[in-house]
Every structure is written in C-alpha cells, then in structure tokens.
Amino acid sequence: MAVKVKIPVPLQRITQGKEEVEAEAGTVISLVNDLNQKYPGLAERISENGKIRRFVNVYINEEDIRFLKSEDTSVKDGDVVSIVPAIAGGI
Amino acid sequence: MSFIRGLKCRECGREYEIAPIYVCEFCFGPLEVVYDYQGIKGVLTREVIQSRPNNLWRYRELLPVEGEPTNALNTGFTPLVKADNLAKHLGLKELYIKDDTVAHPTLSFKDRVVAVALARAREFGFDTVACASTGNLAHAVSAHGAKEGFKRFIFIPASLEKSKIVASLVYEPNLIAVDGNYDDVNRLCSEIANKYRWAFVNINIRPFYAEGSKSQGFEIIEQLGWKAPDAVVVPCASGSLLTKIWKSFKEMKEVGLIDEVHTKVFAAQATGCSPIVAAIKQGIDVIKPVKPDTIAKSLAIGNPADGFYAIHVIRETGGYGEDASDQEIIDAMKLLARTEGIFAETAGGVTLASAIKLINSGKIDKNGTTVLCITGNGLKTQEALSGHTPEPHYIKPNINSFEEVLAKIKKV
Numbered sequence: 001m002a003v004k005v006k007i008p009v010p011l012q013r014i015t016q017g018k019e020e021v022e023a024e025a026g027t028v029i030s031l032v033n034d035l036n037q038k039y040p041g042l043a044e045r046i047s048e049n050g051k052i053r054r055f056v057n058v059y060i061n062e063e064d065i066r067f068l069k070s071e072d073t074s075v076k077d078g079d080v081v082s083i084v085p086a087i088a089g090g091i
Numbered sequence: 092m093s094f095i096r097g098l099k100c101r102e103c104g105r106e107y108e109i110a111p112i113y114v115c116e117f118c119f120g121p122l123e124v125v126y127d128y129q130g131i132k133g134v135l136t137r138e139v140i141q142s143r144p145n146n147l148w149r150y151r152e153l154l155p156v157e158g159e160p161t162n163a164l165n166t167g168f169t170p171l172v173k174a175d176n177l178a179k180h181l182g183l184k185e186l187y188i189k190d191d192t193v194a195h196p197t198l199s200f201k202d203r204v205v206a207v208a209l210a211r212a213r214e215f216g217f218d219t220v221a222c223a224s225t226g227n228l229a230h231a232v233s234a235h236g237a238k239e240g241f242k243r244f245i246f247i248p249a250s251l252e253k254s255k256i257v258a259s260l261v262y263e264p265n266l267i268a269v270d271g272n273y274d275d276v277n278r279l280c281s282e283i284a285n286k287y288r289w290a291f292v293n294i295n296i297r298p299f300y301a302e303g304s305k306s307q308g309f310e311i312i313e314q315l316g317w318k319a320p321d322a323v324v325v326p327c328a329s330g331s332l333l334t335k336i337w338k339s340f341k342e343m344k345e346v347g348l349i350d351e352v353h354t355k356v357f358a359a360q361a362t363g364c365s366p367i368v369a370a371i372k373q374g375i376d377v378i379k380p381v382k383p384d385t386i387a388k389s390l391a392i393g394n395p396a397d398g399f400y401a402i403h404v405i406r407e408t409g410g411y412g413e414d415a416s417d418q419e420i421i422d423a424m425k426l427l428a429r430t431e432g433i434f435a436e437t438a439g440g441v442t443l444a445s446a447i448k449l450i451n452s453g454k455i456d457k458n459g460t461t462v463l464c465i466t467g468n469g470l471k472t473q474e475a476l477s478g479h480t481p482e483p484h485y486i487k488p489n490i491n492s493f494e495e496v497l498a499k500i501k502k503v
Contacts, residue, residue: 009285010116019285045117054399055102055119059278064394066380084281085114086121086396 003031003075006082011046014039023081028058029071031081046083047071057084093157094130098122098298101400109155111215111295121396122298124155132346137317140348147203147306153342154306155299156210162239163206165195167306171314171462176430177443181450185460187320188427189311192435192468196238197258199389199436199467200307200332201231205292207303209235212290218242219289223280225273225388226255227467232292233262244289246276252474274394304332308339311462312349319343319352321459322410324446326438326466327358327367328392330401336464337404356404357455358412359445361385361420361437367398368412368445371405378402386417386475387437389467411454415444421479423447424469434469442466 002022007015015021021039023031029050036043046056051071058065059082065073075081098107102120113122135152143149147167148160170190178186191200205228212220221244222232229245236243243264247256248271259266269276284294292300312319319340325333333356340352360368363385366378378398383391395401405412415423420440427443428434435443442463449455469476484500486492 006282008281010112010114010119013116046119053119055114055121055396057278057394062275062278064274064380066394067382082278084278085119086394 001077003077004080005031005035006080008083008085010085011042011083014042014045023075025076025079026074027071028052028060028065028073028075028081031075055086057086058082059084094127094134094152095155095157096125096127099125111217111290113295113297124298124302126153126342128342128345135346135348137313137348140313147206147303147310150306150309153309153339153346154207155302156207157214160206160210162210162213163202163235166202166206166235167194168310169194169307171311172431172433174431174463177427180426180430181447182457183450183461184458187311187315187460187462188431188433189307189462189464190433191307191464191466192433192439197227197230197234198471199227199231200304200464201227201467202235203306204228204300204303205231205235207306208290208292208296208300209239209241211299212241212292212296213239215290215296217288217290219244219287221280221284221289221291222246222293223273223276223291224293225251225391226258226471227389228293229255229259229266230471233259233264233266236264237262241290246280246283248272248276254474255471258471273391301331301335304335305339305342307332307464308336309343311336312340312343315460315462317349319349319354320462321353322355322357322449322455322461323464324357324359324442324449324455324461325464326387326390326442327360327395327398327401327412328364328390329395330358330367330397330399332464332466333358334397334400334404337408354408355410355455356408357410357446357449358401358405359442360412360414361387361390361441362414362416363387364391364393365412365414366393367395367401368414370398370402371412376402385420385437386472387420387441388472389436389438390441411449413445413448413452413454415441415448419444421476424476425479427465428469433465435465436467436469436472437475438467439465439469 100115145168249268364383380394423444424440
C-alpha cells in the first residue's frame with residue numbers, strides 16, 4: 001500500500017492525464033520529489049527550494065498541511081494527499 | 092470593441108489566451124486579465140461614462156467582457172452616502188459609505204462579480220453556472236442565473252443557517268448541501284470543476300469574476316466627483332476586493348480619468364479570522380492560515396487566496412489593518428444603523444469597527460476624505476443581532492396603555 005495523491009487538472013498533463021497517482025510514504029516534500037522521478041516537472045511546478053509554493057494547497061486526509069508541519073509533515077501508507085490550487089471565495 | 096489582451100500569471104508573468112482557466116500551468120500562480128490601457132485612454136472618457144445607464148457596465152472597457160453586456164442591467168452604481176452623522180460621531184471631516192447593502196438584485200457586492208462572471212460564462216458558451224458559497228455568492232449566482240436562464244449548481248455547507256438557504260432556494264437552483272465546512276466545500280468544488288464543464292464563478296471563471304469588484308472602486312471615484320479618497324477601508328476575506336479596489340483606482344489614473352491617486356488602503360477583518368491583518372501587524376509577508384471563529388461568516392475564510400497581494404497593496408499605499416471582536420462588530424452594526432440608517436451585515440460591522448480603531452490610532456487622518464466599503468445587507472444576518480437590540484414596548488390596544496408607555500419613553 002502506498003500514499004494516494006490526487007492531481008489537479010493543471011498538473012494532469014504531467015501525470016499523463018492521471019487524476020490519482022501513488023507515491024512513497026515519507027514527508028510531504030520527499031513525496032513531491034518522489035513523484036518528480038516518475039513525472040518530471042511536477043516538483044518545480046508546485047514547489048520551490050524545498051518549499052510548497054504559496055498558491056498551492058496540500059491536504060493530507062483533508063487537513064491543510066499548514067496546520068500540521070507544512071512540508072515536513074509525515075505521510076504514511078494509506079494516507080490520501082490532495083494538491084489543490086488556491087481558489088477564490090469571500091470578499 | 093474589446094480591449095482585453097489576454098491572461099497573465101501574477102507570479103511568473105507567463106501569458107495565456109482568454110479562456111476559462113485560472114492558474115498558471117507552470118507555477119500555479121493566479122491568472123489576471125490584461126487590458127490595452129493605451130487603447131482605452133481617450134475612448135473611455137468621463138463624458139462617455141456619464142452618458143451611459145447607471146449600472147456597472149458604464150465602465151465596460153475596464154471589465155473583462157467582449158461584447159455589449161445584456162445582463163445585470165440594474166446592478167452596480169449603488170449610493171455613495173455622505174455619512175455626516177457618523178462623521179460627527181467619529182470626529183471626521185468627511186466620511187462616505189459605499190452602500191452595497193442595496194445592490195441589485197441580492198443586496199450584496201457579489202451581484203457585481205456575478206454579473207461579470209455570467210456575462211463571461213455566456214461568451215464562453217457555458218450553459219451551467221456553479222459556485223461554492225456560504226451565503227451572498229450563492230444568492231447572487233442563484234438569482235442572476237435564474238434571470239439569464241443558466242442551469243445552476245450551488246454548493247453550500249449543510250450547517251448553513253436556514254434563512255440563508257431559503258434566500259438561495261427561492262430561485263430554484265440545484266442546491267447541494269455538503270456535510271462539511273466551507274473549506275471542505277471549496278475543496279470538493281475544485282474537484283468537481285475539474286470533471287464537469289461548468290462555469291464555476293469562483294474557480295475557472297475567477298480571473299473574470301474577480302474583476303467585477305473593480306466596479307465598486309470606479310463608482311467611488313466617479314461619485315466623489317472624479318477624485319480618489321484619502322483613505323478607503325475594505326473588509327477582507329480572501330483579500331480579493333481590497334486588491335481590486337486598489338487596481339480600479341490605479342486604472343482610472345492609467346486611462347486618464349483622474350490625475351492622481353494618493354489613497355491609503357486599509358484592511359478590516361474579524362478578530363476570529365484575521366490572517367491578513369495579523370500579517371500586517373507583524374510586518375511579515377507570510378499568511379498563516381487560521382480556523383475561523385467569528386459571527387462575520389461572510390468573511391470567515393481562514394486561507395485567503397489573495398492575502399499576499401492584499402498585504403502588498405496595504406504596504407504600497409501606506410495603509411494598515413485592524414480587526415474587530417464579535418461584540419465590537421455588533422456595536423458597529425448598531426452604530427451604523429443608528430447614525431446613518433444603514434443596516435449592514437456583519438461584514439459591515441467589521442469594516443466600521445476596524446475603521447474606528449484606525450481613526451483612534453491616527454492611522455486614518457481625521458481631516459481627509461474616508462470611504463468605508465459596506466458590502467452586504469443586514470437583513471441577511473439578522474440572527475447576529477439576536478439579544479443585542481432594544482425590546483419593543485408592549486401595550487394593550489387602547490390609548491391609556493399607549494400613554495403609560497409614552498410617559499416612560501419621555502422620561503428616558
């Protein structure tokens with residue numbers, strides 16, 4: 001069993017159209033780098049210098065990683081990670 | 092004739108053709124509409140604007156639509172109320188309320204953004220419009236969409252107050268009540284938006300939708316007699332309105348409608364959800380998301396999408412930010428009603444309560460011209476005032492009973 005990662009449309013060109021991919025357990029940033037091995041270009045789009053970009057929201061099992069340990073949050077087998085671009089709302 | 096040039100990433104500057112897209116494929120930065128300001132200059136004059144009907148399309152060259160708008164013909168151009176009673180109370184020389192409590196047709200500034208979003212959705216050829224909302228946006232999409240004959244999908248948190256649900260349901264959209272909070276609804280909607288070819292006004296139509304907010308700023312300048320105010324106080328949830336009001340002021344200068352802009356832009360948030368103001372007060376660029384806990388539900392966004400840009404506008408203009416507690420919000424709502432006869436929703440209480448702090452601390456100059464952006468009607472959030480208003484005087488149906496009460500009233 002691995003970590004399930006939900007891929008938003010703007011990234012699906014890189015994942016060959018896949019909406020969901022699998023990655024190795026570890027930390028958020030190691031997971032992003034792991035995915036980059038399989039899908040080159042993914043890491044640079046959502047992260048910069050080891051940090052998740054400002055406009056990218058990452059959720060682990062529906063919790064925003066900024067309420068956890070951000071990039072260093074650990075991700076284990078069976079977790080579901082969602083990558084979601086920031087969206088508008090409110091005033 | 093359209094003066095839209097395309098979309099541009101606010102982060103890396105990559106340009107895109109006009110399409111229902113919202114993030115840069117390369118860096119995930121938000122996309123923004125780019126205009127040909129040189130082309131607009133001289134075409135959009137004060138005379139041209141003044142010759143047009145009193146709605147938001149009078150500034151259409153600076154809005155992201157291609158053709159002649161045919162929808163929302165009564166939306167926009169809300170009153171700019173000279174608030175002399177409130178000004179006197181606060182010790183200000185000149186104070187105005189930009190009063191979107193009477194926006195047509197659903198009594199909040201969301202009528203502006205939805206007007207533009209739906210005009211654009213039509214131009215893109217969509218037959219279905221959708222949104223994630225806790226209230227005002229749901230009402231506006233439901234109503235405007237009904238008038239324009241769109242299929243409508245409105246996603247709300249299931250726990251929303253009954254009165255807010257009814258104010259959407261009356262227009263008979265497909266109302267989807269999600270078992271989760273607003274952030275859950277938003278996240279779900281971004282997945283749905285990926286899968287269905289719908290115009291999600293706050294997702295894939297966002298770059299166009301957000302531009303509608305500028306109409307409030309254009310109107311402020313025109314209604315002040317073609318000048319920018321010295322200070323403007325704007326409520327912030329995502330921070331979008333604040334950045335767009337500033338953009339509208341700069342654009343009016345850019346296209347030669349006004350000569351100068353010196354406005355300081357101030358942010359207002361509820362203490363229970365103040366990630367933008369907290370960053371301003373701490374002097375940092377990084378927005379730390381929060382879990383909202385405030386009666387100002389329409390501002391309860393813990394993870395503000397435009398917060399970073401809002402902070403930059405505030406710094407660039409020499410403004411600041413303040414936040415208000417639930418009690419201060421209620422007191423300010425009552426003050427606005429008592430002095431100016433305007434019943435604003437809780438967000439209006441946030442704006443006034445924060446403005447009072449900014450005035451008292453000297454951040455807002457008492458001798459300047461100040462505008463408060465009041466964005467929604469209090470009739471929508473009446474439960475917030477429950478137990479905070481005076482009681483009626485109960486009497487029997489006869490004159491003696493009335494006069495007994497009258498005697499008591501006169502004594503006070």
